[in-house]
Amino acid sequence: NRIWAGGDTPWHAMADEVKNEAMHAGLFASVDIHNNTGDNPLYGCVNVLRSEDLQLAAMFANVGVYYLNPPTTQSMAFSAFCPAITVECGKVGDTKGIAAAIDLVEDVMQLESFSHTPPTADELKIYKTVGRVVLPP
Numbered sequence: 001n002r003i004w005a006g007g008d009t010p011w012h013a014m015a016d017e018v019k020n021e022a023m024h025a026g027l028f029a030s031v032d033i034h035n036n037t038g039d040n041p042l043y044g045c046v047n048v049l050r051s052e053d054l055q056l057a058a059m060f061a062n063v064g065v066y067y068l069n070p071p072t073t074q075s076m077a078f079s080a081f082c083p084a085i086t087v088e089c090g091k092v093g094d095t096k097g098i099a100a101a102i103d104l105v106e107d108v109m110q111l112e113s114f115s116h117t118p119p120t121a122d123e124l125k126i127y128k129t130v131g132r133v134v135l136p137p
Contacts (some may be wrong), residue, residue, distance in 0.1 A: 001034075001071060004077035015077075019112035021082045029056060029108055030084035032074040033101050035092050042100050044088040047076045050128075051118040052083035054126070058119035060087045061106045083114060 003015040009124030022030070029052070045065045057064040068076075078084035087104060089097030118124075 001074070001130070004073040004074050015074075017079050022078065027078070027082040028076040028111070030054065030075065030082055031105060031108060032086040033079075033105075034086055034088050035090060035094070035097065036088050036127075037091065040088060040090065042090060042097055043088050045075060045088065047073070047079045047084065047117075050083065051116050052096075052114040053079065053085060054118045054124055055114050056083050056085045056104075056108070057087075058124040059107055060085070060100060062122075062124055064124050064126045065129060066126050069128075069129065069132055081097040 002017065003009070003115040006016065008013055013127045041063050042061040043065055044060040045067060046053040047066070047068060049066060054064065058076050070076075073086060075084040075086040087101060089101050091097075
C-alpha cells in the first residue's frame with residue numbers, strides 16, 4: 001500500500017506502470033478499499049478537497065478524513081488525475097463494511113458525472129489529519 005510515490009523496488013515499478021495505464025485510460029474515479037484493525041466507524045479518506053472527491057467520500061459514509069501524509073497511498077497518487085478516495089470498511093469480515101463497499105462501487109459505476117457542488121456538512125463531516133506518530137517496532 002505504501003508504494004505509490006515511487007521507489008526502486010519491483011513493487012514501485014509495478015505501481016508506476018499501473019498509475020500510468022490508469023492516467024492514460026482517462027479514469028473516471030478511483031476507489032481504494034481497505035479494512036482496518038480497530039473498531040472505527042466507516043469513513044472515506046480524501047487527499048484533495050475537490051467536490052468530486054468529497055462526493056465520493058459522502059457516497060460511502062458521512063465521515064471523511066482529509067490527509068496528506070503519508071504521501072505514498074494509492075488515493076494520493078491517483079488524485080493527481082481523477083477523483084480518488086480510500087474507504088475504510090472496518091474489521092475483516094464486517095458485513096456492514098463489506099455491504100457499504102459493494103454499494104459504493106455499484107453506485108459509482110452508475111454515475112455519468114460528478115456535481116461541482118461539494119456535499120453539505122450534514123452529508124459529510126470532514127476531519128483533517130494534523131499529525132502522525134510512528135513508534136519503533
